[in-house]
Amino acid sequence: MKEVTLGKTGITVPQNAFGALPIQRVTTEAAVSLLRRAYDGGMRFFDTARAYSDSEEKVGIAFEGMRDKVYISSKTQAKNADELWKDLETSLKMLRTDYIDIYQLHCVPKCYGPGDESGLYEALLKAKEEGMIRHIGITAHKLGVAEEIASCGLYETLQYPFSYLASDREIRLVETCEDNNVGFICMKGLAGGLINNSRAAMAFMTQYDNLVPIWGIQRDQELDEWLYYMDDTPVMDDEICDYISKERKELSGDFCRGCGYCMPCPMGITINQCARMSLMLRRAPSAAWLNDHWQTEMKKIESCVNCKSCVSKCPYELNTPELLKKNYEDYKNVLAGEVSVC
Numbered sequence: 001m002k003e004v005t006l007g008k009t010g011i012t013v014p015q016n017a018f019g020a021l022p023i024q025r026v027t028t029e030a031a032v033s034l035l036r037r038a039y040d041g042g043m044r045f046f047d048t049a050r051a052y053s054d055s056e057e058k059v060g061i062a063f064e065g066m067r068d069k070v071y072i073s074s075k076t077q078a079k080n081a082d083e084l085w086k087d088l089e090t091s092l093k094m095l096r097t098d099y100i101d102i103y104q105l106h107c108v109p110k111c112y113g114p115g116d117e118s119g120l121y122e123a124l125l126k127a128k129e130e131g132m133i134r135h136i137g138i139t140a141h142k143l144g145v146a147e148e149i150a151s152c153g154l155y156e157t158l159q160y161p162f163s164y165l166a167s168d169r170e171i172r173l174v175e176t177c178e179d180n181n182v183g184f185i186c187m188k189g190l191a192g193g194l195i196n197n198s199r200a201a202m203a204f205m206t207q208y209d210n211l212v213p214i215w216g217i218q219r220d221q222e223l224d225e226w227l228y229y230m231d232d233t234p235v236m237d238d239e240i241c242d243y244i245s246k247e248r249k250e251l252s253g254d255f256c257r258g259c260g261y262c263m264p265c266p267m268g269i270t271i272n273q274c275a276r277m278s279l280m281l282r283r284a285p286s287a288a289w290l291n292d293h294w295q296t297e298m299k300k301i302e303s304c305v306n307c308k309s310c311v312s313k314c315p316y317e318l319n320t321p322e323l324l325k326k327n328y329e330d331y332k333n334v335l336a337g338e339v340s341v342c
């Protein structure tokens, strides 16, 4: 596994890192064991967030006493300087440390900068000056915002969803980051569960020299899979290139990544699964998606009042009510046996 440097931060780590969002769903004991095994297997970069419930606390327990051996990034959803200071203090306490390597503004609606009314950027500079954070980063889900961040020169890293299903424009975003020496922290490398070939996903990442993927890891088996690539690192050979181009054809266009940012729905629709049901039915054994539970969930689509609250919150600017309707029609056809899936 090659090592990459995250832009101006100078942080150099193996191109295979740990996304600590899913560990909030397992016990502290299981999470600590996963994190330590990841470290033993060669991972050095761990990404968490104040918003991931007890994830920071678990990371803090796992790396207490060995803080200088790992790089930890965290995030704040603060909307002003006061909130940022409060979050930062809590994060440092939870992480059992006196510094965070990369502190990121989390899922921003715009590129915050000096002199704007939020005071966020000035607070980040001050926190860096005081040594509470070492580098300033930002995470975005909207491409236009991410493009502005990549070129503005204010941030040392950008975190953005990126996988082999990325559009040409998103690939240019990674290149712009490289040109401007901005480290690219890549989230959703499996496109929210749609990609089920980790080897191809990893091979795609290795083409870039300024990018570190953070794989969301919840189970030992998932960790084993990523650690396996530390020694046997996949490359973009002919077979993987052909596979990826087939996948890109099959999954082109607007599709729901399952991120859930559009929720909650006032009618209780599980948008992040129901809006991509057609894909899930075809990319995984379909039986689990056709059970009573999911039939009930899909039926809720009938109650959509078209309030468009989901549309305004979707970072991918999807027409979610339309997507739900299309998925529901397909689902009913599959249930009736009129369309066959795997």
Ligand code: SF4
Pocket (backbone or CB within 6 Å): 264, 265, 266, 267, 268, 269, 271, 303, 304, 305, 306, 307, 308, 309, 310, 311, 320, 321, 324
């Ligand atoms: S438009 Fe429909 S699916 Fe979207 S939030 Fe409103 S009720 Fe829910």
Ligand code: SF4
Pocket (backbone or CB within 6 Å): 255, 256, 257, 258, 259, 260, 261, 262, 263, 271, 272, 275, 310, 313, 314, 315, 316, 318, 320
């Ligand atoms: S509709 Fe948009 S916001 Fe909602 S889960 Fe899908 S991609 Fe995410």
